[in-house]
Amino acid sequence: MRVLITGGAGFIGSNIAKSLQERYPSSKVYVLDDFSSGHFKNLLGFKGEVITGDIRDAELWDWITKEYEFDVVFHKAAITDTTITDQRLMMEVNAESFRHVLRAVLSWKAKLIYASSAGVYGNVPPPMREEGELKPENIYGFSKLVMDRIATNFMEKYPHIKVVGFRYFNVYGQGEAYKGKSASMIYQIYKKLVLGERPRLFKWGEQKRDFVYIKDVVKANMLALEKDVSGIFNVGTGTARSFNEIVEILSRELSIKTEVEYFDCPYDFYQKYTQADITRIKEYLGYTPDYTLEEGIKDYLKELSSCL
Template sequence: MRVLVTGGAGFIGSHVAQRMLELGHRVSIVDNLSSGKRDNLPGHAHFLHCDIRSDECERFIAEERPEAVFHLAAQMDVRKSVSDPALDADINVRGFVRVLKAAAEAGCKAVVFSSTGGAIYGEQERFPAGEDHPCRPVSPYGTSKFCGEQYLRYFGSSANMRWVALRYANVYGPRQDPHGEAGVVAIFARALLQGETPRIYGDGKQTRDFVFVRDVVAANQVALERPAEGVFNIGTGVETDVLAVFRVMARCAGFAGEPEFLPERPGEQRRSVIDPGRARQILGWSPTVSIREGLEQTLSYFRGILEKR
């Protein structure tokens, strides 16, 4: 099958592209490398360095004629979305619409969209949140992802493309960027392994649903292979607070100190955990990696990166 992965040089996208190649698909990748890295690109994939908002990207999609698209290219910085919501919408809404339109015109049969379960529900009233939970995002990032889902539904219906929106919990694991706006796990790993004091914004009691990247890749695979359509939460259904993550990682890294606590940041939720029951029932997907195992693997990855320098 001809498969296009947007954002395929990024943290999750590169893993998805690699899995598709392993399954024998012909893989094309579009990435502007604003956050993705050439080193993440899997071999044998056809790569175009361009922005999803560009005419060049539309021409590439027309030439490649993908049968399936995994859309992972995004502006994913919650703080940046608060400071510059127009940029966030331009990339996450307008950029996605251009990809959808080009894919539809090229005869694409399926689109798998990387959405967010961590930001789309906002401050939850039920824990864990199912897909029927009200969507009341508290950041422009969550809003743009919700808007993207509506365009996905529209193009799926109007162009007869099967569509799947995967609402990720907090994804972590190897290849996550520990610089700038990144997952707390990658940031902690970098600090702990370099002997720095990790920083926690707020009191550390804010909770998240942490899901390992290998499990997320498996979710993308079954979303392509199963005939299902719709929205699916991809998480563990388990709340873990940030301070607990720090404690586990500190023990694994041999760090005996305490974190530095800083004021909490705007646009961030107090509690976030999603119910993966629908994905289990319809897609046959369930997370397999425990938080402790995933954190150990992530630390091991970053340790290897530092040792190569």
Template sequence: MKVLVTGGAGFIGSNLALELQNKGYDVVVLDDFSSGHFKNLLGFEGDVVAESILDVDLSRFRDVDVIFHQAAITDTTVQDQKLMVQINTEGFRRFLDFAVENNIKFVYASSAATYGNAPAPQKEEDAGKPNNIYGFSKWICDCIAKKYIEKYPDAHIVGLRYFNVFGPREQYKGKMASMIWQLAKQMVDGKRPRIFKWGEQKRDQVYIKDVVGANLLAVDAKKSCIVNVGSGRAVSFNYIIEVLNKVLGFDYEPEYIDNPYKEFYQEHTEADLSKAEKYLDYKPKWGFEEAVEDYMEWLKENKYI
């Protein structure tokens, strides 16, 4: 089976591309390397196309069986609304149109940012009031997908609303890398881990290996759908530091700082996974503590910490 991974040099895309390769798929990666990094693809032996999702000639992908659309601007601090919607929404629409026209299965990355301040646990129907232009761009993708699902009942369209993803190959995301990476790096560098006052904000932290697993399950989804992909469990930032101290052998106290993003900050995210389980048979395999241990081991082996 031949598959295309857009954004395949990025964090999630590279993990997905490598796992697909391991499973024997013929994998093509598309990435303009604006935020992806070639080192994420070390060990990859498939084809790499260095083009923008807005400009690439789609006809060269007519022979693929599945498109995993991961490409997007993921920096939630970007304020250029036109750029964000052009890349994230118009780029998505272009590939969705192409997939439907050519009977190609389409699996795409949505986001928990579509929920804004909806109360936890967030259910799929709670989305639609995003706090920033990134969340808005992803919400419109979901709205377009819903219309296509209704209009083309024979198409295979699956949207995955990722919650806070962490794990190997995120280090090139810089400030947008997970808090697990940011805090671990601070601690290894001999600094007290810095978090917003008073560390009781909660996030659904989902391990990259579970996210990759959800993408693989989406290929055989029972029906077209848009579902949450998370751990189903929220953990506080204080608890993240507690776990990192235990795994890394430190005893740091957090340094609490003011939150400059308070007006649009999500205080508590937690995925309701009932639809993901129903339509994809998705159940996360990694508990938070075990995932952190596995991740820190990978970082040490690869000399990132």
């Protein structure tokens, strides 16, 4: 099996690369990344080939298509900073580049597993359902919605090519540290606590998210690899938890007492409550999360504590 992972030096991509290496030791795994937000340290221990390039580059895709042949493509490359407001840049990187990926997949007759986002839902009433209302609050969410539409049209036109899109909810876990300010609130609060600083939350910390652990995200991707299925699916836990609860869990696990500093949210496009309906992914891929928020944080802290 020959596999290409775009954004393979990033958070989710690098975890998939290492998992494939472990589960399918005879496979050939290649990473494509421009290292604008991915980091080489995420690939320490990875034994495959790394291609450095920008997914917007049509000539790069022409070269890759002629030079290589892949059975599976995990497309995880994207701008993931939801605070970026440059609309053209976001659309070019996230949506327009996706057309290059699809052309390559078609030429190889390869399976495609790509990253969408819960950002497509905006502030519609939870739980969010794949067939429900889609009202993105920012250009990031809109770019992912356009990706889903491009993918849906592609699936209808080329039903023999298997395509799976994952609308990730709030992913956290090993490998996210290099995302900087885009890393999960779990990582951000952890850093504050171990540095002896007060966590800062938007008033009053009661906003809720469906936090999903990276190991469950990798599990979903492996199921998509193994199943003969096409479609767009939510990846979450099906449970929403508040930011105040994150502080409580981390404080308890780290045995650190703290007080939260609350401040006004500066964004007018903020999602206040996300919760995945995971009915479809359970039915079609057999996915159920292995980690509750408490279990995921506890497992994550083993690695974070070893890095101190």
